[in-house]
Amino acid sequence: xKDVAEExxxxxxxxTLEPEAEAAAETAEAEEAxxxxxxxxxxxxxxxxxxxxxxxxxxxxxxxxxxxxxxxGVWDAIAADPQYADIVRTADEKSGEEFLxxxxxxxxxxxxxLLRTQADDPVFLIASTVRDNSEIxxxxxxxxxxxxxxxxxxxxEIFAHITVMDGLEEYSDIKRVTVTNGMVCLYSDRYLTEPRxxxxxxxxxVDSHLNSNQ
Amino acid sequence: xxTYGGWTGKTLRVNLTTRTSTVEATxxxxxxxxxxxxxxxxxxxxxxxxxxxxxSPDNPxxxxxxxxxxxxxxxxxxxxxxSLSPQHPYAAVASGHMGGHFSAEAKYAGxxxxxxxxKASGPVYIAIRDDQVDIVDCPQLWGSGIYRATAExxxxxxxxxxxAAIGQAGENRVAQSVIMTGYSHSAGGQxxxxxxxxxxxxxxxxxGSIKIAASKKDWRALVDNAMQLVGSNxxxxxxxxxxxxxxxVSSARWYAAKGxxxxxxxxxxETGTCDPHDRQSVGYRCFKSDPxxxxxxxxxxMDGCHSCPVRCHQAxxxxxxxxxxxxxTAANTCTGWWGRGLMNNAKVIAGLSTQDANLKTxxxxxxxxxxxxxxxxxxxxxxxxxxxxxxxxxxxxxxWIKPNVPAAEWTTLNAPGGLFDLYEKGDLNFLMAFGKMMAxxxxxxxxxxxxxxxxxxxxxxxxxxxxxxGSPGILAAYHADTSVLWWANGFPKHxxxxxGGFVGALINTGYNRDAQNHCWSNYLSNGLPTAxxxxxxxxxxxxxxxxxxxxxxxxxxxxCTQMNQQKAVAARWAxxxxxxxxxxxxxxxxxxxxASPLKERGYAGDIALESKLFSAATGKTMSTKAFDDEGVxxxxxxxxxxxxxxxxxHMRVLHDQLPPWAKVENHAGAVAYMGANYYMKSxxxxxxxxxxxxxxxxxxxxxxxxxxxxxxxxxxxxxxxxDDLGLLPASV
Numbered sequence: 001x002k003d004v005a006e007e008x009x010x011x012x013x014x015x016t017l018e019p020e021a022e023a024a025a026e027t028a029e030a031e032e033a034x035x036x037x038x039x040x041x042x043x044x045x046x047x048x049x050x051x052x053x054x055x056x057x058x059x060x061x062x063x064x065x066x067x068x069x070x071x072x073g074v075w076d077a078i079a080a081d082p083q084y085a086d087i088v089r090t091a092d093e094k095s096g097e098e099f100l101x102x103x104x105x106x107x108x109x110x111x112x113x114l115l116r117t118q119a120d121d122p123v124f125l126i127a128s129t130v131r132d133n134s135e136i137x138x139x140x141x142x143x144x145x146x147x148x149x150x151x152x153x154x155x156x157e158i159f160a161h162i163t164v165m166d167g168l169e170e171y172s173d174i175k176r177v178t179v180t181n182g183m184v185c186l187y188s189d190r191y192l193t194e195p196r197x198x199x200x201x202x203x204x205x206v207d208s209h210l211n212s213n214q
Numbered sequence: 215x216x217t218y219g220g221w222t223g224k225t226l227r228v229n230l231t232t233r234t235s236t237v238e239a240t241x242x243x244x245x246x247x248x249x250x251x252x253x254x255x256x257x258x259x260x261x262x263x264x265x266x267x268x269x270s271p272d273n274p275x276x277x278x279x280x281x282x283x284x285x286x287x288x289x290x291x292x293x294x295x296x297s298l299s300p301q302h303p304y305a306a307v308a309s310g311h312m313g314g315h316f317s318a319e320a321k322y323a324g325x326x327x328x329x330x331x332x333k334a335s336g337p338v339y340i341a342i343r344d345d346q347v348d349i350v351d352c353p354q355l356w357g358s359g360i361y362r363a364t365a366e367x368x369x370x371x372x373x374x375x376x377x378a379a380i381g382q383a384g385e386n387r388v389a390q391s392v393i394m395t396g397y398s399h400s401a402g403g404q405x406x407x408x409x410x411x412x413x414x415x416x417x418x419x420x421x422g423s424i425k426i427a428a429s430k431k432d433w434r435a436l437v438d439n440a441m442q443l444v445g446s447n448x449x450x451x452x453x454x455x456x457x458x459x460x461x462x463v464s465s466a467r468w469y470a471a472k473g474x475x476x477x478x479x480x481x482x483x484e485t486g487t488c489d490p491h492d493r494q495s496v497g498y499r500c501f502k503s504d505p506x507x508x509x510x511x512x513x514x515x516m517d518g519c520h521s522c523p524v525r526c527h528q529a530x531x532x533x534x535x536x537x538x539x540x541x542x543t544a545a546n547t548c549t550g551w552w553g554r555g556l557m558n559n560a561k562v563i564a565g566l567s568t569q570d571a572n573l574k575t576x577x578x579x580x581x582x583x584x585x586x587x588x589x590x591x592x593x594x595x596x597x598x599x600x601x602x603x604x605x606x607x608x609x610x611x612x613x614w615i616k617p618n619v620p621a622a623e624w625t626t627l628n629a630p631g632g633l634f635d636l637y638e639k640g641d642l643n644f645l646m647a648f649g650k651m652m653a654x655x656x657x658x659x660x661x662x663x664x665x666x667x668x669x670x671x672x673x674x675x676x677x678x679x680x681x682x683x684g685s686p687g688i689l690a691a692y693h694a695d696t697s698v699l700w701w702a703n704g705f706p707k708h709x710x711x712x713x714g715g716f717v718g719a720l721i722n723t724g725y726n727r728d729a730q731n732h733c734w735s736n737y738l739s740n741g742l743p744t745a746x747x748x749x750x751x752x753x754x755x756x757x758x759x760x761x762x763x764x765x766x767x768x769x770x771x772x773x774c775t776q777m778n779q780q781k782a783v784a785a786r787w788a789x790x791x792x793x794x795x796x797x798x799x800x801x802x803x804x805x806x807x808x809a810s811p812l813k814e815r816g817y818a819g820d821i822a823l824e825s826k827l828f829s830a831a832t833g834k835t836m837s838t839k840a841f842d843d844e845g846v847x848x849x850x851x852x853x854x855x856x857x858x859x860x861x862x863x864h865m866r867v868l869h870d871q872l873p874p875w876a877k878v879e880n881h882a883g884a885v886a887y888m889g890a891n892y893y894m895k896s897x898x899x900x901x902x903x904x905x906x907x908x909x910x911x912x913x914x915x916x917x918x919x920x921x922x923x924x925x926x927x928x929x930x931x932x933x934x935x936x937d938d939l940g941l942l943p944a945s946v
Contacts, residue, residue: 048458051458051472051487105458105459106458106459107458107459107460107461107813108461109460109461109462110456110457110458110459110460110461113456136462136743137462137464137743137744138743138744139465148455148456148471149455149456149471149472149473150456151456193889193890195888195889195890195891196773196888196889196890198890199772199773199889199890199891199892200770200771200772200773202772203712203771203772204465204771205465207712207771207772208465208739208771210596
């Protein structure tokens with residue numbers, strides 16, 4: 001499509017379109033923007049549904065190859081329209097890089113876990129997650145928690161990372177208790193005292209099973 | 215008399231002594247007590263005056279359900295069986311509860327309850343085909359297990375028949391025995407009562423339907439709403455592994471996950487990440503896989519009860535279990551997998567590879583389930599496992615004082631092929647031999663295991679004059695061990711102060727067995743952060759007419775903070791709801807739903823759901839508060855029955871006392887209310903009772919309901935009788 005604002009080569013006044021043509025052009029432009037928006041949103045939602053977060057950078061690459069200006073318009077449209085309220089950005093805690101996801105399928109806390117998992121810093125992953133659990137619920141985190149998806153860490157690796165963590169000042173708040181079945185549970189002493197962590201962990205890992213809810 | 219929906223209008227009474235059956239008009243006689251335990255308490259109050267022997271023909275046995283049974287109300291498969299209890303040292307009233315499909319079939323046959331009285335001259339079963347009731351002689355079934363009895367009754371009555379039966383344990387009046395339906399759903403404690411009546415089974419075929427007062431559209435909307443709020447087992451609302459849709463993750467009983475399969479299904483079924491908005495995946499959520507991930511490959515599916523979308527029974531197929539002479543397929547849940555407590559110990563699996571140890575554990579699950587469910591034994595939340603540990607430990611000098619029983623019994627246990635020998639070898643034939651010892655009450659040790667526990671210990675403590683000398687200290691030794699914690703009347707610790715501190719303890723004061731009350735413990739264990747639980751409780755209770763700030767009643771599991779008014783209100787609410795679930799036919803293991811899995815609701819459930827279902831089904835409209843008041847009424851009649859059995863009004867002293875293990879004074883170095891334990895100060899327990907009694911309208915000094923309270927509940931007759939018996943507190 002010809003750029004209507006482009007000057008003519010001979011310096012004459014720019015061409016102007018008839019009102020009908022101008023309207024048609026605007027409609028086509030809006031349609032193109034709408035398709036672009038839908039493409040982006042659909043991709044983010046589809047990926048979220050598959051438990052993946054999306055880097056905004058993928059839309060500048062094949063197969064999308066969208067221009068930066070086009071994408072700026074998409075982000076503005078997403079922010080302005082309530083029907084896209086599920087599309088959010090969650091930042092990587094270490095790099096600050098933002099990723100997109102649909103909270104309809106993939107909520108912020110899970111996105112945060114995925115980002116920690118892909119950060120290639122298992123010590124940070126373990127410590128951050130332990131801190132979250134100690135603060136939010138509050139509870140101590142059994143080491144086997146990190147065997148689960150999306151972490152998928154082998155138990156021996158988990159213990160190796162904890163050993164590394166022990167030597168790092170920045171993680172000095174991460175402590176451990178061992179409950180009566182031998183399970184090691186981690187907690188942050190910013191949020192839990194040792195006796196409280198022990199009481200809660202003992203219930204979750206041992207006593208609740210002995211108590212047999214049924 | 216207005217016509218209501220929900221009820222069939224007819225209650226069946228069977229007198230086994232006269233071999234007659236009669237029909238009673240439910241709403242003439244029991245309209246104020248609805249059904250289930252409420253009806254059971256009323257029958258006992260009216261008809262069990264002066265009965266002290268639970269095995270007397272005069273002890274009525276009431277099979278009860280309620281107006282929501284068979285209506286399609288979610289999680290509505292409960293049957294409550296009420297009688298004076300052989301498990302209680304004073305034979306005080308208690309109920310056993312079973313799921314399955316028995317109660318719904320009974321409703322479809324046209325019955326709101328079955329009251330069994332008297333004693334047959336020989337073994338019989340009751341055959342109910344809609345209105346037709348027959349008492350059928352069955353000497354050929356006496357001495358057989360539940361499996362054969364059930365199969366024979368089904369063979370006689372047809373494939374759609376639902377059966378409740380007892381095994382040899384019930385026949386032999388074992389206190390720790392069950393009545394069972396569907397091969398795995400058991401009501402604990404009442405098997406011996408059924409056996410004492412020479413009643414082997416009840417078979418029911420129902421072809422009718424239930425009238426619902428509300429329009430189909432309104433009823434459907436209500437059920438749909440409930441289905442949106444349902445969680446997983448025990449109303450867990452947070453999955454126990456990270457999932458993309460889930461804001462929270464917990465150790466609650468929502469087990470479905472990506473990569474977690476019913477591995478023995480053909481083809482295997484992935485439970486997956488069950489979005490809470492997807493009703494079609496509710497049945498996958500509760501994949502308990504009790505022995506751990508190893509059991510997944512042996513799981514065929516999850517099973518459950520009538521009208522319940524949450525499947526909490528795990529169906530296993532463990533082919534190698536067949537070598538122990540049992541069917542390798544089995545279904546059960548939690549302590550129903552009895553082998554896990556008895557044989558899953560380090561001694562037995564020592565020296566085995568992890569793989570072999572896991573497999574053997576699973577085989578023990580299957581063998582133990584078949585043992586207990588065929589003999590009809592009651593695990594009673596590990597009481598019998600602890601009894602075994604007691605006997606074994608006593609002989610081996612591990613911890614216990616050895617009871618004074620004939621030396622030959624110890625010799626037999628230690629002989630090659632004896633129980634101790636089998637146990638130490640990890641031979642799973644131990645489980646069947648153990649079950650036989652209990653079911654047939656073999657020797658003094660068998661009698662002890664058969665229960666009631668407290669009676670057995672008391673007998674050993676003092677000895678039998680002229681027969682055996684006592685074993686002083688044996689009772690204290692049993693009490694002192696942390697693995698055998700029990701409540702004040704000889705029942706096991708189960709959702710007491712460890713689940714909610716004062717609230718859990720108060721809930722447990724009222725009953726004559728473990729309270730079977732999950733209303734509060736479910737909420738504490740639902741997986742939500744404590745702060746969210748408190749916010750929801752604040753809003754949900756206030757919305758339904760309760761005091762503000764009910765979140766202050768919440769203590770996380772294994773912790774306890776100081777008593778307050780909200781905790782007394784919460785305890786009252788929980789006992790009311792337990793009785794209401796048991797008297798309407800809903801499952802107290804699932805209901806009520808204070809919380810839901812829905813983020814958009816702030817995870818709030820709706821504590822008015824049950825009263826809405828009740829109102830819609832029956833046409834008897836009730837507010838939530840009025841509904842709860844009815845539950846307190848049922849509970850209060852249970853209290854009056856207990857006073858009558860104790861022949862005392864002094865419940866505060868004789869019945870409601872906190873066990874020693876729950877008192878902080880008995881734990882050197884422990885500090886109460888700091889979030890590190892669930893212990894409480896003795897003086898504060900007295901404050902808790904004061905507040906609780908005040909909420910119930912009971913006399914502070916005795917813990918007994920006052921005349922004014924009884925009359926306000928419409929139970930003037932109960933007040934009069936208590937007064938006549940000298941059991942009514944003086945009016946203030």
